[in-house]
Amino acid sequence: MLVGNVSGKTILDLACGDGNFSRKFKKKGAKEVLGIDLSEEMIKLAKNKTLQEKLDIKYLVGDVIKLGEIKEFDIVISAFLLHYSKTKEELLQMCKNIYMNLKKGGKFVTLNQSPTNPIKDVKEFGAKVEGLEPLKEGDELTVRLYDNMKEVCSFKTYHWSKNTYETCLREAGFKDIKWSSLSILKEGIKKYPKYNWKKYIHKPYILIIEALK
Numbered sequence: 775m776l777v778g779n780v781s782g783k784t785i786l787d788l789a790c791g792d793g794n795f796s797r798k799f800k801k802k803g804a805k806e807v808l809g810i811d812l813s814e815e816m817i818k819l820a821k822n823k824t825l826q827e828k829l830d831i832k833y834l835v836g837d838v839i840k841l842g843e844i845k846e847f848d849i850v851i852s853a854f855l856l857h858y859s860k861t862k863e864e865l866l867q868m869c870k871n872i873y874m875n876l877k878k879g880g881k882f883v884t885l886n887q888s889p890t891n892p893i894k895d896v897k898e899f900g901a902k903v904e905g906l907e908p909l910k911e912g913d914e915l916t917v918r919l920y921d922n923m924k925e926v927c928s929f930k931t932y933h934w935s936k937n938t939y940e941t942c943l944r945e946a947g948f949k950d951i952k953w954s955s956l957s958i959l960k961e962g963i964k965k966y967p968k969y970n971w972k973k974y975i976h977k978p979y980i981l982i983i984e985a986l987k
């Protein structure tokens with residue numbers, strides 16, 4: 775698992791959505807998981823799904839830009855959060871709030887749209903991202919999500935350069951910032967043979983950022 779062994783760890787899942795990752799961490803043995811999302815609807819969904827699976831996870835409605843200190847967690851994760859920052863100030867504020875909620879030596883792991891290659895049309899994977907190239911700092915992108923190739927919703931994200939992400943993370947206090955792409959597991963290719971995996975491998979549109987406190 776990308777975040778390493780979570781057994782016995784305390785985890786803060788920011789922009790947790792319906793709690794998909796929160797539940798995975800709890801099932802992998804995390805001691806405590808707190809999921810936070812801006813959307814009341816998503817938190818309701820997360821609570822229902824977690825109840826159905828009889829897991830002990832706490833959820834809160836909250837904005838990471840205004841989060842403040844809750845407590846110091848071993849790991850903070852966020853699958854798709856930082857690119858919602860509309861301004862550099864918002865991005866910096868998110869990074870500061872993430873840093874504040876990590877213990878010393880703790881790790882922040884996030885998935886993010888690639889700053890070098892965010893535009894994509896991968897409806898078969900359930901998403902399309904539209905924007906006007908060449909992209910400039912702060913440019914708006916439209917993300918469309920699909921279910922069985924049918925659009926189900928759309929929302930905006932914002933384009934920031936790798937340098938801007940790193941500058942904000944460093945200014946918040948983070949060190950050892952690493953970027954990497956997702957590994958495509960053989961099991962995944964076997965399970966979804968019709969997906970165009972080459973599209974991701976040759977030009978990853980989602981990247982992982984890791985940073986330490």
Ligand SMILES: C[S@@+](CC[C@H](N)C(=O)[O-])C[C@H]1O[C@@H](n2cnc3c(N)ncnc32)[C@H](O)[C@@H]1O
Nearest residue numbers: 789790791794811812813836837838853854858
């Ligand atoms: C693409 S979803 C990802 C959900 C989940 N992490 C996953 O991967 O399944 C992005 C989520 O970010 C949340 N979000 C966006 N801006 C946020 C903010 N400022 N604070 C907290 N959550 C935010 C949205 O409400 C949405 O649920």
